[in-house]
Amino acid sequence: MDRVSTAEARTEPGWRRLLCGTPREVLARLVQDDPLGVREKVGARLRDDALLLDADRVHLRALARIARFGNRYRGRPELQPWVESAVAEAAEELLREEHEAARARPSPGSDRPSVFSSLAPPLGLEPSAMRAACAAFNALPCAERSAFVDLVLRGRSLDELAHASGASASEVARRARRALDVLLAAALPDSGAEGER
Amino acid sequence: MTRGVDWIAALDELGLVHRKEQAALLRDAASLVCATSRRGRPFVAGAARARWRQACLEAITVAEADRVDVEPLLRNLAADPVARWPAASRLARASLALDRCVAGSVALARAWICENETRAAIELLCELAAGPPHAPDRCDVLEALALALESAGALDESLDAYASALRIPGCAPRVAVSMFALALRRGDAAWIDFASARLLDLDLSIPGVRTRFQVALARAVERAVVSI
Numbered sequence: 224m225d226r227v228s229t230a231e232a233r234t235e236p237g238w239r240r241l242l243c244g245t246p247r248e249v250l251a252r253l254v255q256d257d258p259l260g261v262r263e264k265v266g267a268r269l270r271d272d273a274l275l276l277d278a279d280r281v282h283l284r285a286l287a288r289i290a291r292f293g294n295r296y297r298g299r300p301e302l303q304p305w306v307e308s309a310v311a312e313a314a315e316e317l318l319r320e321e322h323e324a325a326r327a328r329p330s331p332g333s334d335r336p337s338v339f340s341s342l343a344p345p346l347g348l349e350p351s352a353m354r355a356a357c358a359a360f361n362a363l364p365c366a367e368r369s370a371f372v373d374l375v376l377r378g379r380s381l382d383e384l385a386h387a388s389g390a391s392a393s394e395v396a397r398r399a400r401r402a403l404d405v406l407l408a409a410a411l412p413d414s415g416a417e418g419e420r
Numbered sequence: 421m422t423r424g425v426d427w428i429a430a431l432d433e434l435g436l437v438h439r440k441e442q443a444a445l446l447r448d449a450a451s452l453v454c455a456t457s458r459r460g461r462p463f464v465a466g467a468a469r470a471r472w473r474q475a476c477l478e479a480i481t482v483a484e485a486d487r488v489d490v491e492p493l494l495r496n497l498a499a500d501p502v503a504r505w506p507a508a509s510r511l512a513r514a515s516l517a518l519d520r521c522v523a524g525s526v527a528l529a530r531a532w533i534c535e536n537e538t539r540a541a542i543e544l545l546c547e548l549a550a551g552p553p554h555a556p557d558r559c560d561v562l563e564a565l566a567l568a569l570e571s572a573g574a575l576d577e578s579l580d581a582y583a584s585a586l587r588i589p590g591c592a593p594r595v596a597v598s599m600f601a602l603a604l605r606r607g608d609a610a611w612i613d614f615a616s617a618r619l620l621d622l623d624l625s626i627p628g629v630r631t632r633f634q635v636a637l638a639r640a641v642e643r644a645v646v647s648i
Contacts, residue, residue, distance in 0.1 A: 246438075
């Protein structure tokens with residue numbers, strides 16, 4: 224297999240060698256040692272945007288998109304921003320697909336488990352409901368998602384978040400509460416949880 | 421290999437990306453067919469056909485190289501002039517068969533509007549619009565619903581749908597233009613103010629912006645001539 228080191232991939236001859244050929248050939252190079260650092264960029268994207276998406280799925284989609292559309296890359300923008308935009312597009316596509324899957328509302332038990340099923344017990348929810356709940360959560364404004372993720376999942380303090388965001392502590396708490404309400408309302412559609420907002 | 425990357429899963433994902441690309445090309449093809457009718461023109465930018473054909477030929481070449489099935493309709497479309505293409509609704513259905521998504525459903529609804537099947541379009545779009553308020557593609561759904569209602573003569577409901585679309589951040593200015601033209605026809609001062617407020621940020625001294633505004637306005641007025 225045509226190997227291109229990570230450092231080499233970031234130079235022009237490197238990316239040309241990496242992205243030439245059929246999409247399948249490019250994909251074969253990309254899955255070898257991740258020369259473009261795609262996994263790291265997926266993690267950063269999901270963290271920065273506070274998205275509850277399966278990082279493995281975003282990674283696979285991003286690799287496939289880079290493999291398919293790499294033949295259109297001509298060296299501008301710089302390679303790393305171009306890869307980041309491919310990661311962003313992959314995440315955007317999966318957000319749409321997750322939303323569509325949640326909208327279709329499969330019968331209970333027929334849905335495949337979400338990577339976030341482990342969030343369900345602490346919230347008092349059924350693991351099978353987490354896919355729809357995450358889809359609803361991901362459609363929220365970024366400030367509300369971030370408040371919830373930072374406060375609830377990362378365990379940062381309210382004061383710390385208020386200081387970092389420039390909002391008051393009560394506003395940060397309200398944002399996190401709105402996100403929680405949406406999660407609960409999507410997971411328990413008949414509970415009226417969203418009506419408490 | 422990279423931690424956790426399964427080659428078979430990666431290949432499956434690549435196949436999915438190919439299919440989604442073909443589905444998007446079929447949606448765009450449906451829009452190009454729609455553009456031959458007055459009601460469909462708002463959705464297609466100029467000189468799109470040449471770019472579409474180039475993209476289609478490239479998609480076919482790389483799919484074949486990867487041994488991924490190519491939707492047979494695409495091969496015919498690449499070879500034939502738009503005038504010989506199948507109905508837009510058939511293209512939209514073929515797109516949905518490859519990738520069932522909201523964008524595909526909106527393409528089908530737009531095709532129905534252009535084919536005078538407005539009732540079916542309204543039913544489909546109302547179903548899509550009933551989804552969660554933060555849904556992606558919601559602006560496209562509401563814009564198409566507004567057009568369908570306008571085409572069906574339900575002008576007040578159409579204005580409501582345009583207004584709902586415009587309340588979504590990032591909604592295209594052409595929606596405000598369409599709403600503005602319809603509100604003027606209705607002589608509805610409140611909706612005229614609402615739509616014009618969304619156009620205030622447009623800098624019409626910029627040639628490109630001015631041209632797009634004039635084209636959008638001309639299309640909205642042209643559509644009004646058809647639907648009155």
